[in-house]
Amino acid sequence: MSAGAEQAKRPVSPALAGPYGHPFHPILVTVPIGAWVCSLVFDIASRIVGAPAALAQGSLWLIAIGVVGALAAATIGFLDLIAIPAGTVAFRTGLVHMGLNLAVTAAYAGNFFWRRAGYGGPAPVGLGPLVLSAVSIAVLGVSGFLGGKLAYRYGVRVAGEAVQAEGFRS
Numbered sequence: 001m002s003a004g005a006e007q008a009k010r011p012v013s014p015a016l017a018g019p020y021g022h023p024f025h026p027i028l029v030t031v032p033i034g035a036w037v038c039s040l041v042f043d044i045a046s047r048i049v050g051a052p053a054a055l056a057q058g059s060l061w062l063i064a065i066g067v068v069g070a071l072a073a074a075t076i077g078f079l080d081l082i083a084i085p086a087g088t089v090a091f092r093t094g095l096v097h098m099g100l101n102l103a104v105t106a107a108y109a110g111n112f113f114w115r116r117a118g119y120g121g122p123a124p125v126g127l128g129p130l131v132l133s134a135v136s137i138a139v140l141g142v143s144g145f146l147g148g149k150l151a152y153r154y155g156v157r158v159a160g161e162a163v164q165a166e167g168f169r170s
Contacts, residue, residue: 005154010083012082020159036137042056042058056124056125077101078098100146104136110132111129111133114129
């Protein structure tokens with residue numbers, strides 16, 4: 001294994017980014033992903049049911065929870081990124097992954113304020129904010145694919161094969 005690959009497996013700060021072989025970033029990303037997917041479900045449901053107010057309001061706050069969770073995940077993810085040697089394919093993939101996630105987070109922050117400004121009571125979520133959420137989820141999916149590529153193809157923050165083999169001993 002190259003020195004660069006080994007470097008990318010080790011945390012910059014185990015206390016902040018998680019210990020070797022158990023990074024915190026993948027744990028934290030479940031918050032924004034779950035919140036934003038649920039907010040899209042609420043958006044769609046608000047346009048179907050007869051009393052959409054609770055769903056529209058719930059979607060608004062799920063978006064806010066997702067933004068806060070995304071900022072936490074981004075902070076820890078940045079620590080994982082700086083452990084990857086610059087100039088490598090893995091580093092460039094990490095930069096694109098980070099850029100897409102920051103764009104999605106900004107889109108959701110904007111979506112939150114758009115909804116707050118236009119909140120008019122017991123109405124379904126408007127088509128514009130709903131479409132922005134759907135597009136944001138699609139971009140988030142592309143970014144998640146890249147995050148998976150970083151971990152499962154390039155082995156970023158994944159324990160080395162010798163450590164993994166310990167789990168297959170009798």
